[in-house]
Amino acid sequence: xxxxDIQGLRLRLPGTARPVLDGVDLTVAPGExxxxxxxxxxxxxxxxxxxxGLLPPGADPEGRxxxxxxxxxxxxxxxxxxxxxxxxAMVFQDxxxxxxxxxxxxxxxxxxxxxxxxxxxxxxxxxAVELLDAVGLGPDLLRRYPGQLSGGMLQRVMIAAALMGDxxxxxxxxxxxxxxxxxxxxxxxxxxxxxxxxxxxxxxxxHDLGLAAAISDRVYVxxxxxxxxxxxxxxxxxxxxxxxxxxxxxSTPRLDNPSGRLAxxxxxxxxxxxxxxxxxFAARCPLATDLCREQAPPARPVPxxxxxxxxxxxxxxxxxxxSRA
Amino acid sequence: xxEPGTTPHDPDRTPPPALEVxxxxxxxxTVRAVDDVSFTLAxGGxxxxxxxxxxxxxxxxxxxxGLEQADEGRVxxxxxxxxxxxxxxxxxxxxxxxxQMVFQDxxxxxxxRTSVEAxxxxxxRLHFPGTDHGARITELLDQVGLGTRAADxxxxxxxxxxxxxxxxxxxxxxxxxxMVLDExxxxxxVSVQAQVLNLLADIREQxxxxxxxxxxxxxxxxxxxxxxxxxxxxxxxxxxxxxxVLDDPQHGYTRxxxxxxxxxxxxxxxxxxxxxxx
Numbered sequence: 268x269x270x271x272d273i274q275g276l277r278l279r280l281p282g283t284a285r286p287v288l289d290g291v292d293l294t295v296a297p298g299e300x301x302x303x304x305x306x307x308x309x310x311x312x313x314x315x316x317x318x319x320g321l322l323p324p325g326a327d328p329e330g331r332x333x334x335x336x337x338x339x340x341x342x343x344x345x346x347x348x349x350x351x352x353x354x355x356a357m358v359f360q361d362x363x364x365x366x367x368x369x370x371x372x373x374x375x376x377x378x379x380x381x382x383x384x385x386x387x388x389x390x391x392x393x394x395a396v397e398l399l400d401a402v403g404l405g406p407d408l409l410r411r412y413p414g415q416l417s418g419g420m421l422q423r424v425m426i427a428a429a430l431m432g433d434x435x436x437x438x439x440x441x442x443x444x445x446x447x448x449x450x451x452x453x454x455x456x457x458x459x460x461x462x463x464x465x466x467x468x469x470x471x472x473x474h475d476l477g478l479a480a481a482i483s484d485r486v487y488v489x490x491x492x493x494x495x496x497x498x499x500x501x502x503x504x505x506x507x508x509x510x511x512x513x514x515x516x517x518s519t520p521r522l523d524n525p526s527g528r529l530a531x532x533x534x535x536x537x538x539x540x541x542x543x544x545x546x547x548f549a550a551r552c553p554l555a556t557d558l559c560r561e562q563a564p565p566a567r568p569v570p571x572x573x574x575x576x577x578x579x580x581x582x583x584x585x586x587x588x589x590s591r592a
Numbered sequence: 593x594x595e596p597g598t599t600p601h602d603p604d605r606t607p608p609p610a611l612e613v614x615x616x617x618x619x620x621x622t623v624r625a626v627d628d629v630s631f632t633l634a635x636g637g638x639x640x641x642x643x644x645x646x647x648x649x650x651x652x653x654x655x656x657x658g659l660e661q662a663d664e665g666r667v668x669x670x671x672x673x674x675x676x677x678x679x680x681x682x683x684x685x686x687x688x689x690x691x692q693m694v695f696q697d698x699x700x701x702x703x704x705r706t707s708v709e710a711x712x713x714x715x716x717r718l719h720f721p722g723t724d725h726g727a728r729i730t731e732l733l734d735q736v737g738l739g740t741r742a743a744d745x746x747x748x749x750x751x752x753x754x755x756x757x758x759x760x761x762x763x764x765x766x767x768x769x770x771m772v773l774d775e776x777x778x779x780x781x782v783s784v785q786a787q788v789l790n791l792l793a794d795i796r797e798q799x800x801x802x803x804x805x806x807x808x809x810x811x812x813x814x815x816x817x818x819x820x821x822x823x824x825x826x827x828x829x830x831x832x833x834x835x836x837v838l839d840d841p842q843h844g845y846t847r848x849x850x851x852x853x854x855x856x857x858x859x860x861x862x863x864x865x866x867x868x869x870x
Binding site for chain 2: 306307418447448449450451452453455456459460474475476477478480481482500501504514515518519520521522524526527528529530531532533535
């Protein structure tokens with residue numbers, strides 16, 4: 268069974284002309300690292316928060332979000348609370364914003380599992396020490412306050428906290444964006460080691476294509492609320508089959524590129540207040556034709572590449588293209 | 593009389609460097625935030641300062657702009673010193689015109705109640721009073737790729753990329769010698785970031801304004817700078833031509849920074865170990 272299985276998720280919000288999520292299909296297997304890549308407003312954070320049943324007020328969801336086989340969208344408040352302390356957990360971007368500065372680290376770690384009765388006080392303390400050790404921190408931290416820890420240390424505490432309920436699914440929303448590059452490596456190494464050790468499915472939400480390529484088994488690329496391309500990380504980044512993925516890769520300043528102008532994507536993502544007919548990327552796409560402006564392309568498998576899908580009418584024109592020329 | 597903020601052009605001499613920083617020091621309590629930092633930004637050049645939190649890169653930038661005082665050292669723009677006291681309103685404004693800053697967060701650096709046009713008009717009226725600014729405003733908006741339609745917009749009606757264009761237009765308005773860009777593209781999405789980086793390259797070509805580019809992103813450094821300095825714990829650990837520093841780093845810390853950039857085949861465990869060893 269998949270740790271996370273999202274099927275046809277569609278989400279409408281009040282005051283918008285089009286769904287903010289439009290037919291999202293996504294799976295994360297146990298022990299697998301999956302990256303969800305997109306720019307602001309693409310719906311990547313909404314999707315990952317949906318897995319915890321954290322939907323914005325007024326949201327009207329269609330489809331299914333299965334965590335370890337159970338549909339989050341039909342859960343009542345009690346079962347949601349159990350889900351969030353047990354099977355699914357999230358590590359947020361800014362650890363300082365996710366912790367109460369007036370409570371000790373020890374309380375923060377044990378609070379949720381003892382309140383929901385998953386673990387006894389003594390067991391929770393033992394587990395907290397064990398997990399702090401797993402993230403490379405000593406038991407003396409239990410008595411300290413968040414303000415006494417650096418950002419990197421606090422993010423490791425967040426990871427330990429997320430693992431307290433022994434989750435099958437760990438959602439990490441830009442967990443290293445607020446960190447320095449060298450501590451980023453440390454946090455990633457840690458997440459990866461824990462995923463392997465505990466067999467947790469990891470959904471990694473990021474805007475950083477290099478990071479997604481470096482750590483994930485599979486990648487989903489989102490644009491304007493839709494999954495436009497998905498596939499094995501290496502194939503997708505080396506041979507993208509959606510023009511948006513290709514353009515995103517070309518517009519990223521990279522260390523191994525020559526200096527000078529970047530291949531920028533003109534224009535902006537479509538506004539939520541405008542209805543969308545056809546492909547959401549058509550207005551910015553060099554390959555767009557009348558067909559693209561009239562008909563939304565379905566996700567179609569790339570011939571000869573299992574697991575690689577692209578939602579583009581002209582995907583075959585990108586055949587043989589390589590992002591790293 | 594030459595226009596304030598510019599030096600008379602003498603074709604027989606090579607122009608003085610846009611910015612010259614010598615022996616800069618600044619301590620906060622017991623912390624040496626900036627410790628003997630010296631560098632030169634050539635006229636029309638682009639110099640990157642890279643480093644992590646606490647490296648002193650932002651404090652250095654703030655001293656250059658004048659938002660922070662140095663304990664020791666000298667900052668000169670086009671050969672004129674700008675450290676030391678300044679007397680009078682005209683001299684203070686002249687000093688402000690020399691160096692302009694574009695901040696990281698386009699959502700915080702603009703007044704939410706002031707329209708784009710009013711932002712530019714206010715800046716122009718402060719620095720060049722008694723002239724008509726309409727034409728200049730149109731020119732500036734055009735230069736940063738914003739249509740005249742954007743002129744009436746309030747910041748909240750603009751996207752992050754558009755706001756950063758407004759911040760750049762405001763900096764350009766006073767024709768500075770140096771523009772300090774402190775993580776100016778870090779908060780932007782990749783596709784928008786590329787547009788703004790290209791815009792900055794065009795502006796440098798057209799105006800010859802020198803860029804001091806503060807960033808943690810080595811890909812951005814590669815893309816937009818000619819020279820780079822690497823800072824750690826307030827000191828410069830490596831400096832040189834950007835291509836040379838990135839292709840053949842000499843200092844262990846520069847190598848660690850380069851290896852930390854995620855890419856396929858990346859080994860975070862090894863980087864974490866190298867970080868602890870350094």
